Amino acid sequence: MGSTLAQKVWDSHVVHRVATGSDLIYVDLHLLHEVNTPQAFDGLRAAGRGVRRPDLTLGTEDHNTPTIGIDRPIRDLDGRRQSELMRRNCAEFGIPLHRLGDPGQGIVHVIGPEQGLSRPGMTIVCCDSHTTTHGAFGALAFGIGASQVEHVLATQTLQLRRFKDLDITVTGRLPDGVTAKDLVLALIATIGTAGGQGHVIEYRGAAVADLSMESRMTLCNMSVEAGARAGMVAPDATTLAYLRGRPGVPQGAAWDAAVRGWTALRSDPDARFDTSVVIDGAALHPYVSWGTNPAQSVPIGGRVPAPADFADPEESAAARRALDYMALQPGTPMRDVPIDTVFVGSCTNSRIEDLRATADVLRGRRVADGLHMMIVAGSAAVRRQAVAEGLDRVFAEAGADFRAAAGCSMCAALNEDRLQPGQRAASTTNRNFEGRQGKGARTHIVSPPVAAATAIAGRLAAPADL
Template sequence: MGSTLAQKVWDAHVVRQGGSGEDLLYVDLQLLHEVNTPQAFDALRAAGRTVRRPGLTLGTEDHNTPTLALDRIIADPAGRRQAQLMRENCAQFGIPLHRLGDPGQGIVHVIGPELGLVRPGMTIVCCDSHTTTLGAFGALAFGIGASQVEHVLATQTLGMRPLRNMVVDIPGRLPQGVTAKDLVLALIARIGTAGGQGHIVEYRGEAVDALSMEARMTLCNMTVEAGSRAGMIAPDETTFAYLAQRPGMPQGAAWEAEVAYWRSLRSDDDAVFDRSVTLDASTLSPYVSWGTNPAQAVPLDGRVPAPGDFAGEAERAAAERALSYMDLRPGTAMRDVAVDAVFLGSCTNGRIEDLRAAAEVLRGRRVADGLHMMIVPGSAGVRRQAVDEGLDRVFAEAGADFRAGAGCSMCAALNEDRLRPGQRAASTNNRNFEGRQGKGSRTHIVSPPVAAATAVAGRLAAPADL
């Protein structure tokens, strides 16, 4: 019996197999941000341990960082303290850190690939669930907890029980105007927020092959919203072309040897998966969430469902609560839902392709009166590229607020970027839980083109509606 892509990467990193069914895995790269790491360093010091491989660890400031200006002080005392501890801990243990204002600073899941640190076949961990993003490169990447962060810092290994394997086959081509964000929303709406629980998901098929690397990162990013521990895509020519442009890549014969190995990282024809799902890409259209979890989503041309539309008692109860919180009436056309704000950014959709897609819609148009559109680049590098391409001028002429700093911003609402109670937003982030973007906030998850069109229309809309 053949092996899946995930099994190949897992098996290549097993240091020791434990009698309890847990494998000890070698970790190629650990990424850190300021929010979930202070306790790991405290435990490290308490045990008198050092960091085993500082060069295989990288820190960045992203969750609490202000975006209005690079010299702005973090307003929240707890957030300010977290950033200060991050700087002190990285300095003490010799870990490279990208601080606010550094050219390499940004959201941890954005800068990893951008800086050439992520490659096929690697094991990558971070104290953040959306580390699944990096599986787009054929890496096994997942989020871990604070105690696990400490273990990796001290040993460069991590104990884990093997996970089950799930494959999502996506034949067909995405129609014009349909993005990877719509694809993953449609998938989660179908299988639910626990549909991938206990599994590593591999995406494959014609639609996946046609995606850019940035779109593949969007797809893998939201894998965790279906309950999965990791999402992966086998590396191919698109992957190699992207990596060839990254800093620190090997050259000449060394590059060819790497690529030859990377080509072997795909599931064998006779590999057996524990679960299989097929989603025809050609049948999809732009999607938008209506409720308070990513599975509560419908096509943009659909309507708000009624609790009675759901078969299970738990689903009906969840729909009732979501409708009450979101202040929506069943049967309302999604295109009739007006919004107060639009957020473009996050580790899901804060890359240069996302900004380009929004700029294409905004070019020659204006943001609706009374609506605030905030655009926050995923990294300092993304912002520089946007300025080089003149996207900043497009945003300014449209009346959008293109922020100076990079970071998680309104996705996590841990800095000043947050909605007021009762405000409704179309957002390109990954989560729409109650209060996710500010206490009492109401979030509709959308793609970048839909976000931009919504900003112009003042209500949920696709570019074709303008």
């Protein structure tokens, strides 16, 4: 019997097979950010241990860094201390760090790919659940907690039980105006927030093959919202075109050799998946969330559901709670939901293609009166590119607030970019959990084009509605 892509990557990283059935897996790239890591370094020091491979480790500051006034110290004292500890810890253990203000700084899942560090066949971990993003390259990439960070720092390995395999095949061609974000929201609405638990998703099919690398990153990014450990796309010509010429990526004969290895990374025709799901890509619409978990999403032409619409009592109870928190009436058309804040950013949708898609809708239009639209690039490099293309002028002319620095901003709501209680946002982020963007704040997850159209209309809208 053949192997899946995920099994092949796993098998090539086994350091040791433990008798009871778990494997010691080698980690090729360990990414760090300032939150979730000080405790790991404290643990190392307490045990008198060092960092085994600082040369396979990279830090960045993204979660609690400000997006304006970056020359001033972080106002929140705990947040400032966390950033100071990150700098001290990386210096002490010889780990390269992209500090706020550095040209290479940005959201950890944006900079790995753009700096050529995320490549096919690698194992990549980070103290962040959205590490699944890097699976777009055919890497096995997953989030870990602080104790596992300490384990990887000390040993460059993790002891894990093999993940299961979930085949998500997306047939057909996505209609115009339907993005990878809509596809993944539709998927999560179909299989639920636990549909992928314990599994690695491999995204396959014609609609996936058509996606750009950045769209594949959006798709893989939200695998964790379906409960999956990781999401992957097998490397193909799109992957190679993205990688070619990036820093450190092999050139000449070494490139040819690398390509031979990478293109062999695909699931065998007779590979066995534990679970398979087929999605008709051609039938999809732009999706928006109405509730407090990403599975609570509907097409933008749909209506807010009623608790009674759910046969499962648990889902029905969850819907009742969500409607109460979101202050929505069942039966309301999604397009009638008024919005006061629009956020474009996060590791899901803050790359140059996302900013271009946003600018395409905003060009020649004005953001609705009283609505605040904030745009935060995923990395300093994405921001420079946006400025080089004149997108900053498009944003300014539309009345949008394009922030000076890159970072997680209003997705993590760890810095000062937060919503106030009762505010309602359309966000290109990944989580609509209660309080995610600020205590008492309400989030509707959307794609960048829907975010931009919503900013113009003042209520949830797709570009075609303008």
